[in-house]
Amino acid sequence: MSRTNTNFIIAYALLVGLPILGLVGILKSGRVLAAPISVDGVWKLQTDPVLLAALPCGKTLASSPDAAFTISQSGRNFTLSLKDGPNSAASGVLDGTSLKASLVPSAPWSEEAGCGSGREISLVATVNPKANPRSLEGTLSVKQCLSCAPVDFRAVRVATPAKKGSH
Amino acid sequence: MLDLFKLVLQISVILALCRIVGTIFRKIGQPRVVGEMFAGILLGPSLLGWMAPGISAYLFPASSLGFLNALSQIGVVVFMFLVGLGINPQELKEHGHAAVLTSHVSITAPFVLAAFLALYLYPRLSDDSVAFTSFALFMGAAMSITAFPVLARILAERDLLGSRLGTVAIACAAVDDVTGWCILAYIVVLIRTAHSSTSIWVTIGGIVAFALIMIYGVSHLLRHFETVYRERGHLSENLLALMLLLVLVSALCTEWLGIHLLFGSFLMGAIMPKEQRFVRYVLDRFETITVTLLLPLFFAFTGLRTDIGLVKGQEMWIYCGLIILVATVGKLGGSMVASWLSGMPVREAAGLGTLMNTRGLMELVILNIGLDIKVISPALFSMMVLMALFTTFMTTPVLAVVCPDRLLREAPTKVPTQDAAIGALASADKISA
Numbered sequence: 001m002s003r004t005n006t007n008f009i010i011a012y013a014l015l016v017g018l019p020i021l022g023l024v025g026i027l028k029s030g031r032v033l034a035a036p037i038s039v040d041g042v043w044k045l046q047t048d049p050v051l052l053a054a055l056p057c058g059k060t061l062a063s064s065p066d067a068a069f070t071i072s073q074s075g076r077n078f079t080l081s082l083k084d085g086p087n088s089a090a091s092g093v094l095d096g097t098s099l100k101a102s103l104v105p106s107a108p109w110s111e112e113a114g115c116g117s118g119r120e121i122s123l124v125a126t127v128n129p130k131a132n133p134r135s136l137e138g139t140l141s142v143k144q145c146l147s148c149a150p151v152d153f154r155a156v157r158v159a160t161p162a163k164k165g166s167h
Numbered sequence: 168m169l170d171l172f173k174l175v176l177q178i179s180v181i182l183a184l185c186r187i188v189g190t191i192f193r194k195i196g197q198p199r200v201v202g203e204m205f206a207g208i209l210l211g212p213s214l215l216g217w218m219a220p221g222i223s224a225y226l227f228p229a230s231s232l233g234f235l236n237a238l239s240q241i242g243v244v245v246f247m248f249l250v251g252l253g254i255n256p257q258e259l260k261e262h263g264h265a266a267v268l269t270s271h272v273s274i275t276a277p278f279v280l281a282a283f284l285a286l287y288l289y290p291r292l293s294d295d296s297v298a299f300t301s302f303a304l305f306m307g308a309a310m311s312i313t314a315f316p317v318l319a320r321i322l323a324e325r326d327l328l329g330s331r332l333g334t335v336a337i338a339c340a341a342v343d344d345v346t347g348w349c350i351l352a353y354i355v356v357l358i359r360t361a362h363s364s365t366s367i368w369v370t371i372g373g374i375v376a377f378a379l380i381m382i383y384g385v386s387h388l389l390r391h392f393e394t395v396y397r398e399r400g401h402l403s404e405n406l407l408a409l410m411l412l413l414v415l416v417s418a419l420c421t422e423w424l425g426i427h428l429l430f431g432s433f434l435m436g437a438i439m440p441k442e443q444r445f446v447r448y449v450l451d452r453f454e455t456i457t458v459t460l461l462l463p464l465f466f467a468f469t470g471l472r473t474d475i476g477l478v479k480g481q482e483m484w485i486y487c488g489l490i491i492l493v494a495t496v497g498k499l500g501g502s503m504v505a506s507w508l509s510g511m512p513v514r515e516a517a518g519l520g521t522l523m524n525t526r527g528l529m530e531l532v533i534l535n536i537g538l539d540i541k542v543i544s545p546a547l548f549s550m551m552v553l554m555a556l557f558t559t560f561m562t563t564p565v566l567a568v569v570c571p572d573r574l575l576r577e578a579p580t581k582v583p584t585q586d587a588a589i590g591a592l593a594s595a596d597k598i599s600a
Binding site: 005008011012015016019020022023026027029030031033034035036037038039040072073074075076077079 | 264267268271272275276278279282283285286289290291292293294295296297299300303304307477504505508541544545546547
């Protein structure tokens with residue numbers, strides 16, 4: 001074997017082979033890492049429509065037979081948008097299996113939905129990771145409204161926004 | 168339902184803005200494509216949706232985006248065919264060991280660094296529906312890609328295609344792209360088979376069989392295109408339509424096999440005859456409509472999916488900064504060190520590293536696939552789009568500083584050969600010492 005080839009093999013082993021071995025190590029050690037629980041997808045809302053309609057902003061949601069919301073997740077953070085809800089999305093944080101989100105609807109939507117101005121809709125829920133499909137249980141409430149009782153809800157994940165493996 | 172008025176309005180707005188922003192970017196010495204990528208971001212939730220949500224909702228309602236996406240995907244299918252067509256494996260063979268080493272290091276360095284960064288980002292920006300292996304491999308593939316077409320355009324604009332720097336950069340970028348796409352194909356297969364009843368080995372077997380048929384069977388038939396072109400000086404409309412049909416069939420095959428449409432079109436381009444005039448002729452036939460009409464739609468669609476608002480708070484911007492840093496150190500640094508060890512003068516090596524760090528449109532194509540298969544989250548997608556913009560934007564000014572034209576004109580045009588590699592690779596002994 002010529003000196004050129006020998007040098008090439010040495011350089012290749014050092015600069016390419018060694019990092020590839022490192023990559024194998026990284027992939028192995030990464031397997032023990034835990035990422036936040038997945039809540040990404042479309043969730044079908046199951047709640048008492050009468051109680052929901054009693055909430056400020058709740059009339060529009062209660063009138064929809066397919067009330068649902070979509071969660072778009074990025075690690076512990078997520079955005080939540082309500083079907084038939086305001087254009088703006090609620091931002092929230094996931095802590096273990098608990099999730100919290102709040103939303104201040106835009107003025108035109110608030111007016112249309114009879115929310116009153118400056119209302120903040122709050123969602124607090126817990127994910128059941130063992131259920132298949134995954135489910136959520138929690139409360140919907142409106143802040144700055146002492147007379148409004150929080151409404152319990154349950155939600156079942158019906159689909160992820162774009163199912164894995166599809167395009 | 169298709170709202171034709173809305174679709175034509177969308178296309179008009181996208182084309183107009185891409186032209187305007189592209190022209191502005193040309194005036195500041197950037198390739199037009201960087202401006203068009205930027206225009207796409209301006210049309211999305213990061214600017215238009217944030218500043219004028221009403222106009223944004225009217226122009227780009229969610230229900231209309233499917234049609235825009237379909238058109239843009241057709242554009243990317245044709246574009247990937249053209250990228251494959253421009254790649255000539257022979258070029259790498261001509262450049263000897265030095266170019267092989269440089270190109271492979273320019274993949275492994277950013278790949279391994281990205282996987283290392285994935286250890287930090289996975290618990291923070293992913294979720295438990297994505298396996299760490301898929302996440303880390305995707306990050307690696309996304310960071311090790313080079314925008315072959317943008318790089319070629321920058322070199323052409325600076326009249327460097329025939330220089331040593333230009334030829335090595337083109338050869339290395341070609342290897343990087345082919346390798347990057349192979350790794351990406353593996354990741355897509357890994358994720359798709361995890362959610363299907365088909366075994367991964369059946370899928371991989373099918374893909375390998377398809378690739379072998381294409382390389383050793385179909386490529387021989389494709390030579391007829393070149394023969395006809397040589398004899399007549401042109402290809403008839405029927406033959407061009409047949410070529411396009413073959414691209415689409417190949418794309419459908421790879422989609423059906425469980426990877427992605429784009430792999431098929433890229434492969435069809437890669438196995439096309441590589442005679443220079445023939446390649447130029449085919450590029451001229453397909454490039455104009457693809458680059459001026461269809462690719463801006465892809466930029467706009469990507470921009471509509473990019474929400475810089477998701478990168479909020481100090482913590483998220485630190486992640487974004489880390490991504491840009493790791494991508495740049497891995498790609499620019501890795502290519503620079505390897506080419507310097509291969510005998511290239513240090514400033515020229517820095518120039519090569521800078522060129523290899525151009526990710527541009529290819530990065531956006533990969534990121535869109537990643538978001539589609541949900542291996543990356545929307546926030547990470549936005550950070551990676553920012554990284555693609557940043558690394559592509561920095562290429563021209565950094566290249567002008569580290570490697571001025573005057574210096575390159577003085578450099579020998581001959582590419583590093585085995586002889587040059589001797590000295591270079593001998594330097595590698597110093598590393599081991």
